[in-house]
Amino acid sequence: MSETTKGGNVILRNVRVPDTVEPGETFTAEADVDVGGVFVNPLDPDHCNNASGAGAGYTLSVEFEGPDGTVKEAGPTCQLMTEVGENRSTYSKDFTAPMYDEQATVSARVVMRDSGKSTDEMSDTAEVSRDAPTEPENPDYxxxxxxxxxxxxxxxxxxxxxxxxxxxxxxxxxxxxxxxxxxxxxxxxxxxxxxxxxxxxxxxx
Known part of the structure; x- marks a missing residue:
């Protein structure tokens, strides 16, 4: 499953968080973004070039929303096309697991700020550990x-x-x-x- 924009040239492939996190733990959410195609119209508001002026791509950001509704943005950056296939970049942001909820869900989408286009959201969920405290080895106090x-x-x-x-x-x-x-x-x-x-x-x- 993936979400796309820019005629399918910008693709949000997946969003990942750890399987399990501890209450209050800081964890990292990641999103993989592919840029495909062979040509970007120079008049496209999201068009960008690398530092040398050769090659073309799209200026994009990845917008993450954390478990408590906090929104964090990775980017903007110029992600270039490749001559063959797709060019993948991974974007990430850190969040804090909730203290009392049983799950921590993070969603993400690719946003093109200059044109206002974006992909639909994708999300992933981590289970918040609720292990009982271990019994002491010596029960005598x-x-x-x-x-x-x-x-x-x-x-x-x-x-x-x-x-x-x-x-x-x-x-x-x-x-x-x-x-x-x-x-x-x-x-x-x-x-x-x-x-x-x-x-x-x-x-x-």
Missing amino acids: TDGGSTGDNVNWNPPDPDDSDGPQFPDFGIGDKLEGVGLLVVVLIGVYLLVEMTEAGVEGASPL
């Missing part, structure tokens, strides 16, 4: 905070006979010490009570 305490947040294991695991904030040893002290105090209290009861119950001599 260790938080080394400013307090210096490392908290290992392990989810409870339903098959663990010891029951679910909870964050260890380093107070287990302190609780064990408090419990032991309470037991000792209770023992001392009971010993004192028993001693006093024995004294009061003793018979006088």
Whole structure:
């Protein structure tokens, strides 16, 4: 498929963008333009010659429209004919992929500014990647905070006979010490009570 103007002598062959782009990525759109024929009327408003004056061609531009509606123009330039076949030139412009859309479409057309002629548009579409973030290799999260305490947040294991695991904030040893002290105090209290009861119950001599 192609689009033409100037009696078929100027041909927009194709428009290309990458197959896939990342959100916000800068990518390049390209358009191939062929100029054919063997003669350009010197009175044609789009007629042009190369620097030496030999050879003839058309003054043309390629107008690109990006995903957000931005229009960018490559050219104008004098694209010459060849003695045999067609002379191809590639035009390009950079665009930015959308952050949230699923596709990035760029269209292009060849424009002859002096005569006002143009080809119809051609377009190509890139898919905007929406890959899910990769899961970390180690699912355990260790938080080394400013307090210096490392908290290992392990989810409870339903098959663990010891029951679910909870964050260890380093107070287990302190609780064990408090419990032991309470037991000792209770023992001392009971010993004192028993001693006093024995004294009061003793018979006088």
